[in-house]
Amino acid sequence: MNLENRSAARFKQQAASALKDNNLKTALAKAKDGFVLKRLHAVEDLDEFEAIRAEARKIKDHALSHLDFYLEEFERKVKENGGHVHWAQTPEQACALVMDIVGTEAKQVLKGKSMVSEEMGLNAALEAKGHTVVETDLGEYIIQLAHEPPSHIIAPAVHKTRDQISDLFHGEHPKYGLNERLTEVPDLVNEARQVLREKFLNSDVGITGANFLIAETGSTVIVTNEGNGDLSQILPKVHIVTASIEKVVPTLNDTATLLRLLGRSATGQEMSSYTTFSTGPKRANDHDGPEEFHVVLLDNGRSKVLGSEFQDILRCIKCGACLNHCPVYGAIGGHAYGWVYSGPMGSVLTPLIIGLENSYDLPNACSLNGRCAKVCPMSIPLPDLLRQHRFKAFQRGLTDSRTKLGLKAWAYLVTRPKLYSGLTSLAAKALALLGGSRGVLRKAPLASGWTSVRDLPVPQGQTFQQQWKKASE
Amino acid sequence: MPDRTKNNNRVGLLVTCLVDLFRPNVGFAAVKLIEQAGFEVDVPSAQTCCGQPAYNSGDAKSAAAVARHVIRTFENYDYVVAPSGSCIGMIKEHYPRLFESDFDLKTKAEDLAQRTYELTTFLVQVCKLKVNTTFNATVTYHDSCAGLRELGVKNQPRMLLSQVEGLKLNEMEDSEVCCGFGGTFCVKYPDISERMVSEKTNNIKKAKADFILGGDLGCLLNIAGRIKRESGETQVFHVAEVLAGMVTIPAIGEKSE
Known part of the structure; x- marks a missing residue:
């Protein structure tokens, strides 16, 4: 697949080329089995899963119906803690805000995983200004080596086989002194760790995403399994969080409820290995932490989704369960969808952000089998929302004439x-x-x-x- | 719900457009099973289709027109039954949503939804049918998506099949994963559908069964068509055909002598 020219409008061609890719087929088959079974066991082991699910839905619905209030509360608390909040309507504005904070002095910028920064095209913008960008999530690091965008919201390199990753390290890491072709997973992880450790210690700015923004405390929360997020935000002098506006939840308690669903739905873990709460910059008595703490909040069309028939999609906590259970995603992988988000949640969200006229196939390329809705921890009626896009397309005359x-x-x-x-x-x-x-x-x-x-x-x-x-x- | 007939036992069979055109045997099997349980079956001749092609293609207006037609056609039956999960899912889950701004029709749609059943569910829940037939074969079962997820059809066909003398059920891997039919999806995105259906036929092969059964003809036509394209051996029947002992005609897509 030509990733440079990929777009949601070219879905059909991209899907066709993905279906011919045997490495992709191998990688996806392996990933699917792992994700599906692990999630199933984790959910079965938690008797109150359904009750938590109902509670979580209420929390997000409440937060969304008072989004302005909670966002302003969040901003007030961040400021109280000594941090800054910046508002952006468009990805371009968000990018400009980040560039301003990064400034011209900073050489190396660390990145923790952030899908919102993908919406912004942030890496390219930073590189264009001469900054070196280092992705620190192992999956993101791998695809950065390959010059590819993520193909999954939580497992960005899920489309790559171990062989392909071995090749990438073999090709790219001789400059760090790697002479042999590593083939075992622990060796590959260790190789990345050695190289990244050096970068952690020598960077000026750390940029992470956020799984949640907590209005009550002004904290941002990320979950990782590698601890890279912690290091990305603690070691550099400046920490910038890029997040979309619907990530805000009222309280710390609410966050705990949502976290119980997130790990289980995403990877089948009770909790991810690291759950990191960032509350303002380093205080006088803190041993470490950034000197500056910034949150860049991006709307990118989401405020228009509020109050519409599509509002339910804003409950999404980006766990990836719908991707992992979608037979279409399982056949073509994430790149074919042509934009940042893929799978069922992407096929609902993408048309809302970039326009249905630019992504007509996404809500149509679905058999409406309903498996995604059954596993969605936030009870988002994904097939209904996809059908809703089809109604809109028909009304707007976008449906093909045949x-x-x-x-x-x-x-x-x-x-x-x-x-x-x-x-x-x-x-x-x-x-x-x-x-x-x-x-x-x-x-x-x-x-x-x-x-x-x-x-x-x-x-x-x-x-x-x-x-x-x-x-x- | 008021009794519509004196004995409250009159069933209107929604044959479904696919059964009507491709596999009448399934319709007759459904009639036989429902009559076996002591119900009276009628097949209104005005019926055509449930409206899914329009509904799932975004044409809500045409879907509503067809839904009105179906509501009228099946007004006077105590029960409406179809040998399909997706058509029944359409009626039960989606018809009422088509008439959000029309109280009268919404009420009628809800009334219809209430007395409408997928065939195996009707046979188990309402008829409490005792199956009386023999089928000496190993079978595997595909759970069609709408039946499974909109209506909870999972144990019903298995309960009925467990009463069939000589029948052995080998469950296949991923029996609940979509076969790639999806109505118009399979012709609009044939290459994606191909990958999905070939994973299904692969799982069928691995189940080491002589027959693959299911409750929705759309999926079965898709699966049978793919098995034939792959020169596979597994034969395809609708579950109703087996339950009614009506497997004397060639399986779906199978040569006739």
């Missing part, structure tokens, strides 16, 4: 039973004749979408209605 014409003809027929039964009788007979005794057709008129990948079983010859009528006479 589909529209087909629907028109179909609607005409199915509300005229006599005409319908006449035509279906003919079709049943014609297809049965075409099929003869073979039982299936390899090709059929107007059915290339079907027959391109499977045979068409032929009808028995007469419709049920014909036979029923005959039997009743």
Whole structure:
């Protein structure tokens, strides 16, 4: 897949090329089994999972319906703690704000994982100004070596096989003194750790995302399994948090409730290895911590989603469970979706941010099997929201003309039973004749979408209605 | 709910458009099973389709027009039953949502939803059917998505199949994962659907069963079509055909002698 020109509008081509990628197939098959089983066990082991889920939904719904209040509370507390809050409507504004804080002096910038910084295109912007950017999450580090965007919200390099990662290190790390091709996971992790440790100690700014913003305390929260987030924000002099506005929750207690769902839904862990709360810059008696603490809050269209039929998507806590259980994601991976977010949550969110006209296929390329909604810890009705996009697309005339014409003809027929039964009788007979005794057709008129990948079983010859009528006479 | 008929036992069979066109045997099997349980079955001739193609393609207006037609057609039955989870899911879960701004129709849609059942659920819950047939074979079962997740159809077909003499059920891996049919999805995104259905046929192969059964003809046509394209051996039947002992005709997509 050509990742440079990828876009949500080119979904079909990107999906086609992803389906031909055997490494991707191997990597996704391996990841899927792990995620699905681990989550299942973690959820089964927690008797009160459903009760927590109901509580979590209430917490987020409440926060969203008072979003302005909690955001302002959050800002007040951050300031009280000695930090700064910056507001951005667009990714460009957010980028400019971050660049201002980073300044011109800073050479090396550390990054903890942040999907919002992907929305902003932050790495490219920083590099364009001559800063060196170092991703510190192992997955992010790997794809940075490969010059690729993340393909999964919590497992950015999930599309890579171990072999491919070995190759990347082998190709990129000789400059750090690596001479052999490492193939074992612990060796690869250790190699990354050695290289990153040096960078942690020599960086000027640390940028992280946020899983939650707590209005009560003015804290930002991140979860990691590598501890890279801690180091990214404690060691450099300046810590910048990039987060979208819907991340705010009222209290510390609320955060605890949501955290109980997050780890289990994401990786099947009761808790991630590290849960880090950042509350303002280093205080007089603190042993460590940044001297400056900034939070850049990005809207990027989310405030328009509030109060709309799509509001439920803002409850998303970015656990990735819907991606891990989506058979379409499992077939094509995350890059094919063409923008920052992928899988079911991405197919709902992306059209809201970049426009349905630029992402028409995303809500359509779904069999509406409903598995995502069943595992969503925040009970987001994902298939309903995808269908809602389809309604919008139809209203706005974005639906392709062939589909529209087909629907028109179909609607005409199915509300005229006599005409319908006449035509279906003919079709049943014609297809049965075409099929003869073979039982299936390899090709059929107007059915290339079907027959391109499977045979068409032929009808028995007469419709049920014909036979029923005959039997009743 | 007021009794619509004197004995409160009149079932309107929603054959479904796919069964009507492709596999009437499934419809007759459903009739046989429901009659076996002592209910009276009628098949209103005005029925066509449940409206999913429009609803899932974003054409809410056409879907509502079809829903109105279905509501009218099945007004006078005590129960409405279909050998499909997705059509019944459409009626039970989605029809009422189509009429949010029309109180009268919403009430009618809710009334219809209340007396509408997926076939195996109806046979277990309402008919308390005792299955009386033999099928000497090893089978595996595909859980179709809408039936499973919108209606909770999971144990019903298994309970019924467990009463079939000679039948052995080998569960396949990922029986609950979508087969890649998804209505118009499978023709709009054939290459993605291909990957999904070939994972399904792969799991079917691994289950070492002679037959794959299911409760939705859409999925079964997709699976059967793919098995044939792969020159596979597993034969495909709708669960109703097996339960009714009506497996004497060739399996779905199978050659006739």
